[in-house]
Amino acid sequence: MLRNVCVCVLCVLTFGSVLQAQTREEKVRRDREKVEASGYWIYNDLERGFQQARETKRPMLVVLRCIPCEECVKLDEELMEKDPQLKPLMDQFVRVRQISTNGLDLSLFQYDYDQSFAVFLLNTDRTIYGRFGTRSHHTLWSEDVSIEGLAKAMQGALELHAKYDSVKDSLAAKQGPRPDVPSPEKYPLLEGRYRSQINEKKEVVKSCIHCHQVGDAQRDFYLRQGKPLPERILFQYPHPKILGLILDPTEKATVKEVKPASIAAKSGFQPGDELLVLAGQPLLSIADIQWILHRAESQDKLTAQIKRNGKTQQLTLSLPSGWKRADDLSWRVSSWPMRRMVLGGAILEETTPxxxxxxxxxxxxxxxxxxxxxGKYGLHATARRRGFQEGDIITDFDGQTNLARETDLLAYGVNAHQPGETVNVTVLRGGKQLKLSLPRQE
Known part of the structure; x- marks a missing residue:
């Protein structure tokens, strides 16, 4: 029976009660005690991992994940240590488990910060062999990741490591450009609130910079300067399915389905195609494809080397203007602050015909x-205070009448106005049109 990776829901602080906070603190401490007692993982110490990799000449397996919730504990127990398919592969890596992004080198660890589980496969010189970890829905992770897929990504990394000198040049583009700041706590949104290390003696949870906070800080970096969010920040790490390319999560990068009349179909992809190289980069996972798409621009043409029916051939993936806007923002934790800014805390859904x-x-x-x-509290309650009600149907937002998805409205609203400006909104309630308004908030 296929067993899929249990990708945990992002462990966002909810401040529900003191008891819950204490329980989470206890979980973190128990987790660390267990990990350090086993000696199998290096815990929250990347530099020690790199040092060990240099000494042993082994590649590195770095797992970045949220501070443990129940699902994360299950992931660790079933995936990271006990799975018979992964264990022999993991034994060949220097293994580091990173539970926070405090002090994280953002010139190296660039990935989708809305993920709660991300893997980097690295050379000791910090060259990236590949990434693993994909998510495109609140809870439906089985279409994106699996134990089988992770095993094949790890095997692929070991193969690249064995012939490193001959493939090194093809891996250069897997590392991104210089970041806005060297590490998360240097972002203006986080500076002064967090340090470069978590407080291991007390308040571990409160001192931790969660992955999604890095994404929030990236957006804030532009918005606080009055700049519009670039498309590469607004629509980060596009999922291949927006191109009509449905990939098999149990493989590295094998096409399971191609949607008719899609970008992928027009580019010549077929079910069963194995993507070997895209834009010059060898592929180990769906996340590797997302990295390339993240760096791609409108109207780019990406050369793909594929294997079809045992033969290698080339295709050209032609990306039209505005292609990234087909992606979905609504599942992301980062959509929460955008709802505050644009919708006054309202959450929207599409209606059926x-x-x-x-x-x-x-x-x-x-x-x-x-x-x-x-929303009921603070700036997330603004829409409620302005007279909006659950069940209202928005038909016009700031004169725009073609924003078909919540994603479309958020993407428009966050860049169309500056904080303090007012947006007119038309809603349908009980068969009658009502004219309301919302402020664009910080």
Whole structure:
């Protein structure tokens, strides 16, 4: 039976109760005690990992994950130590488990910070063999990652390591450009609130910079300067499925399905194609493809080397203008602060043709976003205070009547106005149109 990686929900602090906080602190401490007692993993010490890798000439396996919740504990127990498929492969790596991003080298560890589980496969000189860890939904992770897929990524990294001198040049582009700041706590949003290391003696949870906070800080870096969010920041790490390319999570990068009339279909991809190289980079996982797509621009043409029916051939993946905007932001933890800024804390969902008709709208109305939730506290309660109600259907936002998804509205709203400006909104409630307004918030 196929066993998939259990990708835990991001462990965002919820301040529910003192008891819950204490329980989480206890979990962290027990986790560290267990890991250090086993001696199998280097715990939260990357430099020690690099030193050991230099001494042993082995590649590195770095796992970045959130401070443990129940799902993370399950992941560690079932995946990281006990799985018979992975254990022989892991034995060939220097293994580092990183539980926070405090002090993390952002020139090296560039990845989708909305992930709660990410793996880097590295050479001792910090060259990246590959990344692993993909997510495109709140909870449906089985279509993106699996134990089998991770095992094949690790095997691929070992093969690259064995012939490193001949492949090193092809790996150079796996490392990104110079970051805005060297490490997360240097971002203005986080500076002064966090240090370069977590407080291991007390308040471990409160002193930890979570992965999603790095993404939040990246966006804040632009917005606090009054700059619009670049598309590469707004639509980070596009999933290949927005190209119509559905990949098999049990393989490294094998096409499972190609959506008709999609970008992938027009580029010539077929089910069963094994992607070997894209844009000159050898592929170990879906995450490797996402990295390349993250760095790609509109109208780029990416050369793909594939294996089809045992033969190698080349295809060209042609990316049209605005292709990244087909991706979905709504599942991401980072959509939460954007909802505060743009929607006053409202959460939206798309309506079906039947629901639009029942509400008195055309079945194919280009914009009919229903409010399914409203925040209750602080700036997340602004929409509620302004008179919006759950069940309201937004048909016009700032004069825009074609924002079909919550993602489209957030992407428009975050760049269209500066904090303090007012946006007019039309909603349908009980068959009647109402004119309301929202402030663009910090």
């Amino acid at each position: 039947e629901e639009r008709t029942a509400a008195g709208l055309p079945a194919e109305a280009p914009m009919a976003l229903r409010i399914r939730g409203l």
